[in-house]
Amino acid sequence: MSVVTVQLGQCGNQVGLELFDTLYNDAQAGQRKTYATASCGRFFHQTEHGEHVARAVLIDMEPKVIKQNFSKTAKSGKWKYDNASGFNQRQGTGNNWANGFCIQGPRHREAVEDILRREVERCDRLHGFLALMSVAGGTGSGVGTHVTQCLRDVYPKSFIVNHLIWPYRTGEVIVQNYNSVLTLGHLYQLSDGLLVHENDTAHRICSQLLHIKDISIADINKVIAHQLGTVLQPALTADSNGVYSTNPLGIDWQLRPLAVSERTRSLTGSNVNTSLANLLILRGKDVFSAETGIFDDAALYSSWLSPKDAFKIWKCPVSFNKYEKTATLVSNSQALIEPLDNMVRKAWSMFAARAYIHQYTKFGISEEDFLESFTFTEQIISSYSQLGCNV
Amino acid sequence: MTQSVIVQVGQCGNQIGCRFWDLALREHAHFNKKGCYDDTTGTFFHNPNGDSCGDNGRIQQLKARAVLLDMEEGVISEILKGPLGEIFDSTQLLTGVSGAGNNWAVGHMTYGSSSRDKIVDQLRKAAEQCHCLQCFFLIHSMGGGTGSGLGTKVLRLLEDEFPEVCRIVIPVYPSVDDDVIVSPYNSMLATRELTENADCVLLVENQALVEMLKMEYACHGGQHTKSNKVSAMDRLTGPEKPFDAMNDIVANMLLNLTSSARFEGSLNMDLNEIAMNLVPFPRLHYLVPSLSPVSTLPRVSNSTRKLDKLFSDVFSKRYQLIKTDPKRSLYLGCALMLRGNVHMSDLHRNIERLKPTVPFVSWNPDGWKTSLCSVPPVGHSQSLLALANTTAIKSTFMEMRERFCKLYRKKAHLHHYLQVEGMEESLFSEAVTSLDSLIEEYHDLDASVGKLMPAAARLKIAK
Numbered sequence: 001m002s003v004v005t006v007q008l009g010q011c012g013n014q015v016g017l018e019l020f021d022t023l024y025n026d027a028q029a030g031q032r033k034t035y036a037t038a039s040c041g042r043f044f045h046q047t048e049h050g051e052h053v054a055r056a057v058l059i060d061m062e063p064k065v066i067k068q069n070f071s072k073t074a075k076s077g078k079w080k081y082d083n084a085s086g087f088n089q090r091q092g093t094g095n096n097w098a099n100g101f102c103i104q105g106p107r108h109r110e111a112v113e114d115i116l117r118r119e120v121e122r123c124d125r126l127h128g129f130l131a132l133m134s135v136a137g138g139t140g141s142g143v144g145t146h147v148t149q150c151l152r153d154v155y156p157k158s159f160i161v162n163h164l165i166w167p168y169r170t171g172e173v174i175v176q177n178y179n180s181v182l183t184l185g186h187l188y189q190l191s192d193g194l195l196v197h198e199n200d201t202a203h204r205i206c207s208q209l210l211h212i213k214d215i216s217i218a219d220i221n222k223v224i225a226h227q228l229g230t231v232l233q234p235a236l237t238a239d240s241n242g243v244y245s246t247n248p249l250g251i252d253w254q255l256r257p258l259a260v261s262e263r264t265r266s267l268t269g270s271n272v273n274t275s276l277a278n279l280l281i282l283r284g285k286d287v288f289s290a291e292t293g294i295f296d297d298a299a300l301y302s303s304w305l306s307p308k309d310a311f312k313i314w315k316c317p318v319s320f321n322k323y324e325k326t327a328t329l330v331s332n333s334q335a336l337i338e339p340l341d342n343m344v345r346k347a348w349s350m351f352a353a354r355a356y357i358h359q360y361t362k363f364g365i366s367e368e369d370f371l372e373s374f375t376f377t378e379q380i381i382s383s384y385s386q387l388g389c390n391v
Numbered sequence: 392m393t394q395s396v397i398v399q400v401g402q403c404g405n406q407i408g409c410r411f412w413d414l415a416l417r418e419h420a421h422f423n424k425k426g427c428y429d430d431t432t433g434t435f436f437h438n439p440n441g442d443s444c445g446d447n448g449r450i451q452q453l454k455a456r457a458v459l460l461d462m463e464e465g466v467i468s469e470i471l472k473g474p475l476g477e478i479f480d481s482t483q484l485l486t487g488v489s490g491a492g493n494n495w496a497v498g499h500m501t502y503g504s505s506s507r508d509k510i511v512d513q514l515r516k517a518a519e520q521c522h523c524l525q526c527f528f529l530i531h532s533m534g535g536g537t538g539s540g541l542g543t544k545v546l547r548l549l550e551d552e553f554p555e556v557c558r559i560v561i562p563v564y565p566s567v568d569d570d571v572i573v574s575p576y577n578s579m580l581a582t583r584e585l586t587e588n589a590d591c592v593l594l595v596e597n598q599a600l601v602e603m604l605k606m607e608y609a610c611h612g613g614q615h616t617k618s619n620k621v622s623a624m625d626r627l628t629g630p631e632k633p634f635d636a637m638n639d640i641v642a643n644m645l646l647n648l649t650s651s652a653r654f655e656g657s658l659n660m661d662l663n664e665i666a667m668n669l670v671p672f673p674r675l676h677y678l679v680p681s682l683s684p685v686s687t688l689p690r691v692s693n694s695t696r697k698l699d700k701l702f703s704d705v706f707s708k709r710y711q712l713i714k715t716d717p718k719r720s721l722y723l724g725c726a727l728m729l730r731g732n733v734h735m736s737d738l739h740r741n742i743e744r745l746k747p748t749v750p751f752v753s754w755n756p757d758g759w760k761t762s763l764c765s766v767p768p769v770g771h772s773q774s775l776l777a778l779a780n781t782t783a784i785k786s787t788f789m790e791m792r793e794r795f796c797k798l799y800r801k802k803a804h805l806h807h808y809l810q811v812e813g814m815e816e817s818l819f820s821e822a823v824t825s826l827d828s829l830i831e832e833y834h835d836l837d838a839s840v841g842k843l844m845p846a847a848a849r850l851k852i853a854k
Contacts, residue, residue, distance in 0.1 A: 010658075010659055014657075062392070062393075062659070062661060063392055063430070064392070064655055064659060065659070068655060089523075090392055090393055090522060090523035091393045091523050091525055091661070091663070092659070092661040092663065092664070093663075094661055094663030094664045094666075094667045095664045095667045095668060096663075096667050138667075168739065169757060170739070170742055170743075170746075170757040170759055171727075171738065171739060171742045171757065171759035171760075171761050172658075172759075172760070172761060173664075173668060173760060174668040174669070174724050174755065174757075174758050174759065174760050175667065175668060203735070203736070203739070206736075207736070212736075213736075214734040214736055214737065215734055215735055215736035216657060216734045216735055216736075217657040217658060217735050217763070218657065220735065344849070345846075345849070346756070346757070348847060348849055348850075349753070349754045349846060349847060350754045350755060351847075352754065352847030353671075353752075353754040354672075355671035355672065355754055355755065356667075356670075356671050358672070358673050359666075359667055359670070371850075374850055375850055375852075378849065378850045378851075378852050379852050381852075382852035
């Protein structure tokens with residue numbers, strides 16, 4: 001089963017390059033043929049000369065980053081991108097979600113769909129799509145949302161997972177909160193799952209855990225790619241019967257909160273970061289004897305869920321990127337409420353002052369469109385907030 | 392990649408333009424060692440031989456993506472005779488013989504109408520040579536007749552003919568003691584045009600440039616003459632004229648402004664991101680640039696200049712290209728554009744450090760836009776250009792209004808304007824009204840500070 005990765009905008013293309021590098025290096029290290037074959041089949045196809053070519057589509061509205069990616073990978077001599085899988089224009093979307101979603105996306109729809117189709121046709125079996133994008137700028141967020149919509153139309157049954165990079169709270173793009181709200185308001189309805197990385201968190205990992213003194217964007221992208229790699233590489237799941245699961249994107253997305261009316265509500269909240277689902281991924285030594293009981297605690301989960309259903313473990317005896325052991329947790333929980341609430345609050349305060357609205361209406365996004373996205377994001381916050389309520 | 396066209400109008404515009412082309416050539420020659428015509432070079436330069444080069448792949452000929460306009464012949468013919476003459480074609484220039492007599496109306500109405508078709512023709516030609524035209528940079532003075540009058544006429548033509556293309560104006564405002572008596576009239580009439588027709592205005596003031604230079608000489612006086620010789624060798628234009636050092640600051644600002652769009656970097660900033668991030672309301676598009684290091688001259692002492700100092704500099708009064716006090720203003724937004732080897736952590740450390748001293752409007756507390764371009768300016772290891780949308784410029788406009796009213800109350804020199812065909816007295820009062828409402832918009836923002844404004848109630852989701 002293969003995954004087609006779609007890299008969107010400067011951020012998506014930078015992270016994508018790091019991700020494929022991580023996946024390739026990890027798969028090629030050591031003598032682990034089954035693991036390497038499973039990984040490479042998933043993320044690369046091979047040319048007749050045995051070269052590994054990433055199953056990736058590179059999309060950006062300006063040429064510099066994609067050009068850099070092509071030349072970097074060509075020089076590395078390890079794996080490469082197919083030059084025909086790149087799509088770029090000459091002029092960026094100018095940090096404007098409306099420009100990306102309403103103008104650039106539709107304008108280039110056919111060309112992008114052709115490239116995507118070609119990449120899909122190279123897969124013997126397509127498992128799904130992984131779209132890498134930031135939510136702050138205009139291309140990743142705006143064009144990215146439009147491309148996700150196209151994928152949903154053309155491949156209605158395929159898994160679509162969007163990997164979203166959340167901007168620093170301060171100092172990237174001034175309209176980042178608008179762009180983020182518009183992105184989330186739409187992806188909420190289109191995507192099967194949103195994997196989120198915060199730049200601030202990755203930055204803290206670089207400074208506090210890795211002790212990097214001068215942190216560059218490349219360092220942050222490496223941390224993100226690394227974490228993503230441990231999630232995506234082959235692993236054994238409870239129902240895969242001792243062979244590597246064919247289902248790398250099949251994290252328990254299907255688990256959604258029940259409709260509100262089916263639940264009894266209570267006003268007493270709690271401080272526990274309540275989860276809907278947790279996935280623990282263990283790699284390396286002793287994975288089969290690891291003690292994971294603490295994840296089975298019913299207090300971690302919403303009261304209408306049993307831990308048995310909400311907690312999954314994937315294991316792989318092969319070590320990841322030369323670490324003796326690694327553990328990765330993918331959590332669908334209330335952890336995101338705070339950053340999401342922070343973002344919506346700032347965007348709403350800007351919206352109340354009617355600041356920057358003219359930049360969006362110019363490209364066809366009305367105040368009503370904004371309100372709709374605000375409603376959806378508030379809905380997400382509200383739904384997650386209710387998880388912790390006791391029955 | 393995109394291309395941009397520089398339109399330089401009048402004596403001031405052409406002199407600044409000239410310094411810009413000189414420095415732009417130096418910068419591209421410095422980083423383009425092979426001498427091949429590439430996308431980066433193509434941003435501001437057109438290759439008349441198409442994309443192909445000579446036998447060894449080196450550039451044979453380059454033409455500036457520029458349109459040079461003046462109502463006199465002197466400045467432009469001097470440029471053509473000089474070493475930069477080669478990068479301009481006669482088809483890119485338009486000169487008159489009579490001058491505008493420091494009269495906005497003559498530049499805007501008389502010359503603007505009679506030369507309209509020729510100007511549009513030249514703008515179109517310049518645009519046709521671009522694969523993807525992103526931006527027009529319009530440089531002119533606000534005090535004289537040609538710059539303010541014809542310059543703002545060109546701005547209108549650009550809006551009519553190229554509504555999709557971004558218009559960034561770099562107007563040079565006159566000093567308080569400007570020797571043109573009617574400069575307050577010209578500035579006032581021209582400012583209205585800028586408010587109505589520009590996407591972005593980067594304010595520059597002669598007096599501020601003069602003081603920046605004084606400060607630079609005071610700090611580095613000893614080394615200046617020595618390094619000047621070094622820099623003269625790799626520059627085309629010869630011995631410096633009085634305004635050259637001042638114009639270099641503006642030219643240098645333009646290079647920094649466009650560097651992230653031209654060169655690679657880990658956090659790119661395209662030109663269309665400037666207005667998107669810094670203009671929250673259509674009319675409030677006046678930005679204050681500040682730059683450090685100020686000079687383009689390589690100096691030994693600058694190499695040890697600490698990076699953090701650059702950040703402090705651009706928020707200090709002395710480094711603003713227009714005389715404003717950044718510490719006494721309310722910020723609507725601020726862009727920090729860095730060149731050279733600068734890390735994300737440097738950027739964030741400094742933003743955190745400066746935050747307490749930079750007051751932002753309540754609905755935009757994190758109004759920072761940042762970019763990192765990996766290619767430093769020639770002669771320096773790092774540089775920082777800040778663009779601030781602040782209420783501080785309210786006072787600049789108020790002073791301008793006062794100087795205008797002093798003349799206008801007595802109707803002094805008014806007849807020079809009213810005798811020009813197409814000019815009406817109502818234009819004066821309309822210009823004042825336009826400026827008044829602009830000042831009021833800034834004033835309302837200032838007044839919002841300190842008031843306990845209840846946060847707008849969020850949408851409620853029914854549970």
